[in-house]
Amino acid sequence: MMDARSRLARGFTLVELLVVIAIIGVLVALLLPAVQAAREASRRAQCVNNLKQYGLALQNYASVKGAFPKGSLLKPSSLNDVYANANAVLLPYFEQAALNSLYNQNLQWEDQTVETIATPIAMFKCPSSSALNPYDDPQLFAAIERLSFGVGEYGFCMGYTDAFCARNGGKEGDIPASQNGMFNTSWGASMKQITDGLSNTIAMGDCSGDPRWKVCHGAKCGEQDLVPIPGGSELPTAAMGWIIGEPNSRQFFETLGARSGSYGCTVEAINKYPVTDTFISFTQFGIDANEFKKGTSGYYCKASFEGGSHSASNYRSDHPGGCNFLFADGSVRFLVEGIDMTTYRARSTIAGEEVVSD
Template sequence: MIVCKVPQQKVSNFSGFTMIELIVSITVISILISLLMPAIQSVRETSRRLECQSHLKQIGIALHNYHDVNSAFPGKQYWSRYDRALSSYLEVSSDATYSKIFSCPSDSYAFGNLKAGEISYAMSDGVHDLRKIGDGFWGRSDFRKARDFIDGMSQTAAISEHIMRPDNSLLNSVDVTKLNRRERRWFQHRLPQPVSTSKEMADGCVTPTLLTTKIKPNVIIYSHLVKPNGFDCFNGYFQPQTTRAEAVTAMSDHPGGVNVLMADGSVHFVADTISREIWWAIGTRDGSEVVNSLFY
C-alpha cells in the first residue's frame, strides 16, 4: 500500500492588523482627537480667563489701597503709568521691569513689560472727550476720589483689557487689505471724514467703510465710545474740538467679551453684545444713568 503524505502547512504565531483595520483604527483615533481638541482648548481658555480675572482683582485691591494712602486714585498725567504707581501695593519692586500681574495669559503679545507699557490692562477715560477732561474713571487733569463717582463705584468701569499688537517690524510688512478680523485689530482705523459728536463717531467706527491707516497705539488708557472688541478708531485727519480724536477700544483674545474691573473692585466678564447705551453708562462716573445691575 502506497501512503501519500500531504505536507503540513506551518501555522504562523504572528497576529496583526490588516491594512484596512489599520486605516480604520487611525481614522477612529483622528476623529476622537478632533472631537476632544475643542473641549481641551475651551478648558484652557477658561483657565486663562479666570487667571486674567484674578490679575484684575489684585489690581483692584491695589487701587483701593492706593486710594486709602493717597486719598485718590492714580491719574492726572496723560500717559498715566498706573502700573508703576501700584507696584508697591502689588508686592512688585519699584524698579521691576516685568510683572505677570499686568499680563493676561490670553494676550499673545503682552509680556507685562512695565518699562515699555506692554501690558494687557488699560484705565477707562470714559465716553466723551470734551476739552480733554474725560468723564470716566481716570482723570486727565486731576486725581479721582471716591466721592467723584456719582453713579456709584459698582456702576463705573475702572480698567479693562486692551490687547497688545505685534512688534512694528512685523506689522510694517503686512498687507492691510488682506487681514482677517483679528489681525485688523492690530491697526487703527480712520473715519473717511471727521465728525463732531460722540454718537457720529461711534456709528462711524463700526461701519465697513473704515480705512485702515496706521498701527494702533499700545497705550494704557481706553475709552467706552466703541463696544468691546471693536476697532481702535481715528476721527478723520484732524481733531474736532467737540469730541475725541480717537477711540481706543476695550479688546481681548477671550471669545465673546472682555474682563472689566469696576471701580468698587469687582470684576465681570462683559459680552461683546452689550448694548451701546449700557456700555456708555458704565463708562461714565457721573452721567446719572440707570444701569441694570446684570449688565455683565
C-alpha cells in the first residue's frame, strides 16, 4: 500500500511535461490557421455587406435622379474644380443626413470643414484593411491645410479606360462603348445606357488603403518606379479620403507624390503591385475638351494604352486571392486575381455588347 501511494503522489517527469507541451503546440499550430480563416471570412462578409449598402444607395439615387451619380461633379464655369465626388452626393442615401447637411455643395471638396473631411464612415472602410480611419496626410496638409481624412476603400469603376474625360460646361466627354464604365469625371451612366446588363457590369470594387499597398506613378509602373513621398523617406501608400474626388495632377505632384483615388479601372490586373496611381493630365484634359468644343468627328478621350497621359488605380484588396466587386444590379461577387483579362475588362464596361462568363 505504501508503494502504491508513493507512485500516485509522484508528479510528471520532465519528459512527460515536454511531450504534453509539444502536443499543445501542435494543436495550437493546427487551430491557428482555422481561427484566422474564420476571422477573415467574417471580415470579408462585412466587406460584402458594405458594398451591398453602396448598391442600395446607388439604386435609390438612380431611381430618384434618373442616372447614377457622376464620379466627380464639376461646375459649368471650370474644368479644374471638383465640388463633390460620388461618395459625397450619396451621403443622404447612406443615412448620413447630418454629415450631408455639413457638406456645402457650393464649395470645392478641399474647402469643406475640417470636421466634414475627417469624419470616418464605417461602411467606407473594408475591415480586412489595417488602414487608420481617419488617417493623417501631411502632404495634403501642405497643399490644402487639411490633415485628417476619413478613409475610403471602394473605387467607382471607370471601365477599361484610365482616361479622365469631360467637355466644357461640366458635361461628359466621349469614350468608346467598348471601354466606358459607369463613372468618370462629369459622368454617371443611366440604367438604359448599361446595355451589357446590370448583372454583367461592375459598378465598384475593393480599393484597399492598407499600408502594405505602395503606389507608383504612371500606367504599367512597377517596383523600380517606387519613389519616396516628397520630403520624406517612406514610400507612398494607397490610403485615400472618401471625400477626395479630384485626381492628382502635375500641379500638385511635386507636393503630393504618387496617389491613389476614388476611382478604379481594369486597364491593369486585380492586385497589381505596386498600385498604379490615379493621375489626371490637365494638358490632355484641356486638349480633349477643346476638340469636343470644335466638334471634331469621332474624337474621344484616349486611354494610356492608346497614348493617353492619364492613369487610374487598379483594384486591390486584403482578401486572399482577389477582390469583391459590386455590380450595377446590386449584387456582389468575388473575382479572383487570375481572372482572364478580356473577361475582367468586359465586365467593367457598360455597352460593349460582350457576352462573357466568369
